[in-house]
Amino acid sequence: MENPLTKKWFVILNPHAGSGRGKKDQAEILKRLTKADFQYELAVSEFPKHIIQLTIDAIEKGYRNLIVAGGDGSLNEAVNGIFSQTFCLPEEITVGMIPVGTGNDWIKTFGIPNYYSEAVKILNQGEIMRQDIGRITFSENDLTKNCYFANMAGFGFDAMVATKTNQLKSKGRNGISLYLQALGSSLFNYRTTKTQVVIDGQKIDELIFSVSIGIGKYNGGGMMQAPGAIPDNGLFQVTIIRKIGLLGILRNLSGLYSGKYVNDYRVSTFQAKNISISSAHNIAGEADGETLGDNKFEIDIFSQKLAVIYNPQKYLKEK
Incomplete structure (x- = not known):
């Protein structure tokens, strides 16, 4: 029997991203995800490197779709969690990004808008590519x-x-x-x-x-x-x-x-x-x-x- 969590999203939000924008804008981000009909569980990181463990825990529970609401450092921690866990192949995980950080450099190459509403639209479209690591x-x-x-x-x-x-x-x-x-x-x-x-x-x-x-x-x-x-x-x-x-x-x-x-x-x-x-x-x-x-x-x-x-x-x- 298929694990129902494989089709549900695990959202990891960094409240410190963007010098506190993550915390300030949390309600708005979640409202936009809910309005776009995303089924998700939320986890909020509490300290440096916490996203690594949150990612590992989510994958162990059965999640295969992750959304990172944070900056480049938050994405980096999620990637390190994906590649250090042993519960599934990294290729089985899909990652989406809602940019909250200061620099937000990864999104510039991948065409993700630096606005919550537009970023959620891209997530909803669900176009996937496989990038190098x-x-x-x-x-x-x-x-x-x-x-x-x-x-x-x-x-x-x-x-x-x-x-x-x-x-x-x-x-x-x-x-x-x-x-x-x-x-x-x-x-x-x-x-x-x-x-x-x-x-x-x-x-x-x-x-x-x-x-x-x-x-x-x-x-x-x-x-x-x-x-x-x-x-x-x-x-x-x-x-x-x-x-x-x-x-x-x-x-x-x-x-x-x-x-x-x-x-x-x-x-x-x-x-x-x-x-x-x-x-x-x-x-x-x-x-x-x-x-x-x-x-x-x-x-x-x-x-x-x-x-x-x-x-x-x-x-x-x-x-």
């Missing part, structure tokens, strides 16, 4: 750990910006301007490090400013760091910025939002399945804006492993 392997307290990401991972400067952004969010700051504040602050504190990056066996060993590894195109509140990324082609877009200096970054600032910064001679892009990153003093990492600390990292891709609800009319269209 990245896995990052690193060590923590002498233990090997895996984490997964659905949008973009960054190393070096990108990770410093993510850390400073999260610090600003924890102080109650919100809005896209906080990404620019974190970017500006990081520029004056970051030191380019000699880093070894191995991309599908091709070795780069020089002064590296940052490495971005994209499944989706955007991060940092709309910066198009991986303009050539295609989420279901089984390949990351890897963007490496070599030593560039403050003036070089300022000259390329508008290009970060249009994707044209990749034309700078200090920037190289690759399509790849496997990447390793290391340096003498280790290097900072982040995945979907979540800080991973200083480490050596191995990154590989799982092709078309997660079913997501998307908007085919706006998919891969530039914002």
Whole structure:
């Protein structure tokens, strides 16, 4: 007999997303889901990483359809729950998104509107595609750990910006301007490090400013760091910025939002399945804006492993 929960939705709402918008707008979000005839159970996350366990618990109970009402970090936690649970194959899970976060970068690639009413309409249409998922392997307290990401991972400067952004969010700051504040602050504190990056066996060993590894195109509140990324082609877009200096970054600032910064001679892009990153003093990492600390990292891709609800009319269209 089929479990009836496989056709019911499990909604995970992050009340802290968007610097408290999740809590403030909870009633409106649920009203729109109810009006659209969604049958659902609600869970509200209470602390960092709680969504990972809520996702695992929901899958164990029999749910196979999840809606995440939150930001990129909330989606990242749900993805980590899906790929760390052992009750079913990750391919059996479908994920939809109601954007509540500050940056909301994943939705930009997948054509999800940044309005509750329109996002629920897309959920109701139920168009599904299977996107790639990245896995990052690193060590923590002498233990090997895996984490997964659905949008973009960054190393070096990108990770410093993510850390400073999260610090600003924890102080109650919100809005896209906080990404620019974190970017500006990081520029004056970051030191380019000699880093070894191995991309599908091709070795780069020089002064590296940052490495971005994209499944989706955007991060940092709309910066198009991986303009050539295609989420279901089984390949990351890897963007490496070599030593560039403050003036070089300022000259390329508008290009970060249009994707044209990749034309700078200090920037190289690759399509790849496997990447390793290391340096003498280790290097900072982040995945979907979540800080991973200083480490050596191995990154590989799982092709078309997660079913997501998307908007085919706006998919891969530039914002």
